[in-house]
Amino acid sequence: xxxxxxxxxxxxxxxxxxxxxxxxxxxxxxxxxxxxxxxxxxxxxxxxxxxxxxxxxxxxxxxxxxxxxxxxxxxxxxxxxxxxxxxxxxxxxxxxxxxxxxxxxxxxxxxxxxxxxxxxxxxxxxxxxxxxxxxxxxxxxxxxxxxxxxxxxxxxxxxxxxxxxxxxxxxxxxxxxxxxxxxxxxxxxxxxxxxxxxxxxxxxxxxxxxxxxxxxxxxxxxxxxxxxxxxxxxxxxxxxxxxxxxxxxxxxxxxxxxxxxxxxxxxxxxxxxxxxxxxxxxxxxxxxxxxxxxxxxxxxxxxxxxxxxx
Amino acid sequence: xxxxxxxxxxxxxxxxxxxxxxxxxxxxxxxxxxxxxxxxxxxxxxxxxxxxxxxxxxxxxxxxxxxxxxxxxxxxxxxxxxxxxxxxxxxxxxxxxxxxxxxxxxxxxxxxxxxxxxxxxxxxxxxxxxxxxxxxxxxxxxxxxxxxxxxxxxxxxxxxxxxxxxxxxxxxxxxxxxxxxxxxxxxxxxxxxxxxxxxxxxxxxxxxxxxxxxxxxxxxxxxxxxxxxxxxxxxxxxxxxxxxxxxxxxxxxxxxxxxxxxxxxxxxxxxxxxxxxxxxxxxxxxxxxxxxxxxxxxxxxxxxxxxxxxxxxxxxxxxxxxxxxxxxxxxxxxxxxxxxxxxxxxxxxxxxxxxxx
Numbered sequence: 001x002x003x004x005x006x007x008x009x010x011x012x013x014x015x016x017x018x019x020x021x022x023x024x025x026x027x028x029x030x031x032x033x034x035x036x037x038x039x040x041x042x043x044x045x046x047x048x049x050x051x052x053x054x055x056x057x058x059x060x061x062x063x064x065x066x067x068x069x070x071x072x073x074x075x076x077x078x079x080x081x082x083x084x085x086x087x088x089x090x091x092x093x094x095x096x097x098x099x100x101x102x103x104x105x106x107x108x109x110x111x112x113x114x115x116x117x118x119x120x121x122x123x124x125x126x127x128x129x130x131x132x133x134x135x136x137x138x139x140x141x142x143x144x145x146x147x148x149x150x151x152x153x154x155x156x157x158x159x160x161x162x163x164x165x166x167x168x169x170x171x172x173x174x175x176x177x178x179x180x181x182x183x184x185x186x187x188x189x190x191x192x193x194x195x196x197x198x199x200x201x202x203x204x205x206x207x208x209x210x211x212x213x214x215x216x217x218x219x220x221x222x223x224x225x226x227x228x229x230x231x232x233x234x235x236x237x238x239x240x241x242x243x244x245x246x247x248x249x250x251x252x253x254x255x256x257x258x259x260x261x262x263x264x265x266x267x268x269x270x271x272x273x274x275x276x277x278x279x280x281x282x283x284x285x286x287x288x289x290x291x292x293x294x295x296x297x298x299x300x301x302x303x304x305x306x307x308x309x310x
Numbered sequence: 311x312x313x314x315x316x317x318x319x320x321x322x323x324x325x326x327x328x329x330x331x332x333x334x335x336x337x338x339x340x341x342x343x344x345x346x347x348x349x350x351x352x353x354x355x356x357x358x359x360x361x362x363x364x365x366x367x368x369x370x371x372x373x374x375x376x377x378x379x380x381x382x383x384x385x386x387x388x389x390x391x392x393x394x395x396x397x398x399x400x401x402x403x404x405x406x407x408x409x410x411x412x413x414x415x416x417x418x419x420x421x422x423x424x425x426x427x428x429x430x431x432x433x434x435x436x437x438x439x440x441x442x443x444x445x446x447x448x449x450x451x452x453x454x455x456x457x458x459x460x461x462x463x464x465x466x467x468x469x470x471x472x473x474x475x476x477x478x479x480x481x482x483x484x485x486x487x488x489x490x491x492x493x494x495x496x497x498x499x500x501x502x503x504x505x506x507x508x509x510x511x512x513x514x515x516x517x518x519x520x521x522x523x524x525x526x527x528x529x530x531x532x533x534x535x536x537x538x539x540x541x542x543x544x545x546x547x548x549x550x551x552x553x554x555x556x557x558x559x560x561x562x563x564x565x566x567x568x569x570x571x572x573x574x575x576x577x578x579x580x581x582x583x584x585x586x587x588x589x590x591x592x593x594x595x596x597x598x599x600x601x602x603x604x605x606x607x608x609x610x611x612x613x614x615x616x617x618x619x620x621x622x623x624x625x626x627x628x629x630x631x632x633x634x635x636x637x638x639x640x641x642x643x644x645x646x647x648x649x650x651x652x653x654x655x656x657x658x659x660x661x662x663x664x665x666x667x
Contacts, residue, residue, distance in 0.1 A: 043451070045451070045455065088642075089638060089641060089642050089645075092645065092649075093641070093642040093643075093644070093645025093646050093649070094644070094645040094648075095641035095642055095644070095645060096641065098390070098451060099593050099637065099641050100637075100638070100641060102392075102586065102589065102590065102593075103590060103593075103634040103637040103638060103641070104634075105586075106583075106586065106587075106590065106630055106633070106634050107630065107631060107634035107635070107638075109627070109630060110627045110628070110629070110630025110631040110633075110634060111627075111630075111631055113625065113627040113630075114338070114342075114625045114627040114628055114630075114631060115342070117625035117627070118342045118343075118625060234459060237455055237456075237458075237459065240452075240455065241452075241455075241456060244452055275467045275470065275471055277463045277464070277466045277467035277470065278463070278464075278467050280459070280463045281459075281460050281463045281464065284456045284457075284459050284460050285460065287456055288442075288453055288456050288457070291448055291449075291452065291453070292442065292446060292448055295446055295447060295448050296446060299446075299447075
């Protein structure tokens with residue numbers, strides 16, 4: 001019993017929650033970006049590559065200009081370019097988004113590793129100017145939540161704002177309405193005089209930017225100015241799982257990212273008891289079950305609706 | 311006649327894409343202060359300068375080819391197997407563990423059992439997305455991507471925990487196989503083993519079934535026009551599920567070949583996203599089996615050749631850049647040409663309109 005209590009208290013400790021928030025943030029940023037493309041009807045599995053490029057160019061900018069802000073700027077610029085490139089191929093030239101996504105991931109591994117070795121040598125780089133952690137003294141007065149939220153990297157707080165803006169954008173503005181229509185009913189949108197292609201371009205660029213931010217946060221905030229080869233470490237795929245889990249709702253995608261972060265955190269904390277490799281599996285299995293549930297429910301609704309309309 | 315025409319068109323577009331990709335590579339090399347000619351020269355000699363390099367090229371071509379064919383097989387019936395990486399790893403670890411557990415038993419028993427274990431583990435794992443797709447219409451691309459991570463984590467757990475090697479220097483690996491189970495090497499110092507003969511037989515069978523038999527034709531119909539196939543009385547659901555299982559089994563066997571031919575134990579270097587590279591080869595080959603096999607050879611030359619680049623101080627990842635840029639060009643070409651012809655047609659229509667006035 002005491003063993004069990006010990007496990008429980010580790011699982012629900014402030015440290016775990018802090019870790020959860022920290023691991024969730026890069027994934028959440030990318031997932032919010034992925035929600036945009038998902039709404040526009042593009043299945044974007046190239047997010048991993050987009051994150052990796054953001055991480056690399058973030059560090060490169062910070063390394064060259066000696067300030068982390070320049071890194072974020074460079075990462076953002078590259079994010080726009082990558083998003084435009086993605087849109088050019090997928091939207092303009094109607095290539096298979098899946099092929100392009102796959103190729104983009106590999107391309108990013110190739111390009112960033114190549115450039116990293118050209119600039120920094122085989123081991124990557126460490127200790128470049130990083131984004132500061134924010135210490136907010138008033139937060140510490142709140143029990144549990146206070147220490148959990150405090151002393152996090154700048155982007156952790158920024159992500160909440162971005163999530164809120166993204167949610168408002170998608171569900172409360174005409175642009176968001178058009179965005180959703182461009183994926184669901186492109187012909188109707190065209191009849192209404194708005195180009196679905198343009199909305200897809202916008203979605204791709206937004207996704208590129210948000211993934212680049214996720215990458216910049218990963219290298220400049222989360223890991224204090226470090227770049228290592230392939231450091232996105234499948235986070236793009238996790239973000240993709242979050243998008244699917246959340247049915248492309250940015251707020252739910254953030255929660256899904258928290259779930260993945262939670263399981264990663266307890267995997268790290270419970271190393272003496274359970275293998276982190278096993279706890280890592282749980283959120284993926286939950287995502288698959290969730291997908292099956294969503295699909296089955298949709299089919300049942302259709303069945304129910306069919307006789308009523310007949 | 312028509313078939314020939316398409317082939318010529320395809321070859322031209324492939325040639326142009328490869329050429330352009332090497333140009334892009336040359337620009338990147340120039341920008342980072344390397345001579346492209348020197349680098350490409352090193353790449354060529356890296357692949358062909360020694361017999362062990364040629365052996366490695368053939369071994370890697372085998373891995374790419376079978377993975378690519380596994381992808382072809384699924385896409386022929388309209389299911390996209392992105393989960394080959396996980397299936398490969400599971401097949402590899404299952405085969406490795408059979409070999410480790412039955413240490414001492416005759417190789418004539420162990421090797422078939424290991425192959426069976428690899429096939430069973432990988433095929434069963436591939437059945438999950440297959441059945442979900444057919445019975446519930448759950449998108450197989452997403453489920454296979456998720457299951458890749460599940461399989462990789464599971465294998466990592468097994469290699470670190472229950473099936474861990476007694477050798478303390480290996481952090482995450484299974485027990486090394488007894489030497490008498492190893493596939494015989496064919497070229498000294500290379501990874502090439504007799505597994506390549508088994509792979510050749512598999513490749514031939516897949517090509518033959520897909521291109522030369524009624525089943526192959528029915529598969530094509532199932533993928534291209536499922537409604538028609540269903541109405542003409544084919545059991546398309548069963549076909550899709552069987553193809554997915556075979557596709558998984560092929561990936562599992564590649565895992566076994568890697569373990570028994572090259573690594574001699576399971577560890578994560580059994581596959582370094584090799585399936586994804588095979589999948590890209592299949593994409594470039596437009597899912598045609600023969601083209602997949604030929605292109606695997608080409609990309610294996612690039613990959614192994616790229617290791618020679620390090621001798622002239624160029625990071626070998628330029629290979630990944632060239633490979634993916636080829637895909638970008640090939641994928642964009644269709645839409646690009648379409649946009650061009652549309653513009654030309656529009657001009658002609660406008661001209662005709664003016665003439666009529």
